[in-house]
Amino acid sequence: NAGVTQTPKFRVLKTGQSMTLLCAQDMNHEYMYWYRQDPGMGLRLIHYSVGEGTTAKGEVPDGYNVSRLKKQNFLLGLESAAPSQTSVYFCASSTSPHEQFFGPGTRLTVL
């Protein structure tokens, strides 16, 4: 039982490049979330999903897209990366919005 895993752990992009972050969970959770963590800002919700095939916007969705084609995976895409998207990205999952389990994070730097 791996819990919540995130791929990759680290990535450096140039401005304008695209990439996809993968979150996978093996707990059969319905809910999945993507957050970003910036110094002094806490965690801010980017997008979330309440089940396979569904997505919804969080607090800071601009510049990101998501997909939940399979229940166990939640993908976060950056179509044209900007330096303002330099951050640590965390995925979380849960059976309900309550009691979320977090992955180890992906550290992204956009030059």
Added chain:
Amino acid sequence: GEDVEQSLFLSVREGDSSVINCTYTDSSSTYLYWYKQEPGAGLQLLTYIFSNMDMKQDQRLTVLLNKKDKHLSLRIADTQTGDSAIYFCAVLYRGDKIIFGKGTRLHILP
């Protein structure tokens, strides 16, 4: 929207009690949480309290909720070096999202 506020830093001597405070704005929040983040790691749920409770105790952790003042606190008894981390206060907002505070960095003095 919901706003969750907490102080950014707290220094405590080893063996003393640590008290981390948090205030929130949405009185309809049903669940309130404390998460712990150690360096380089994700967040780990420490404890939570349901809004119809005033206090919850779990070993060295005590959570106090004052609904009238919308104030939540986390007390860690007999603080150890392993308690050094960032502690996030969070609330369940409108039933489907968790809103986090900015986190309190707890520093343990020898």
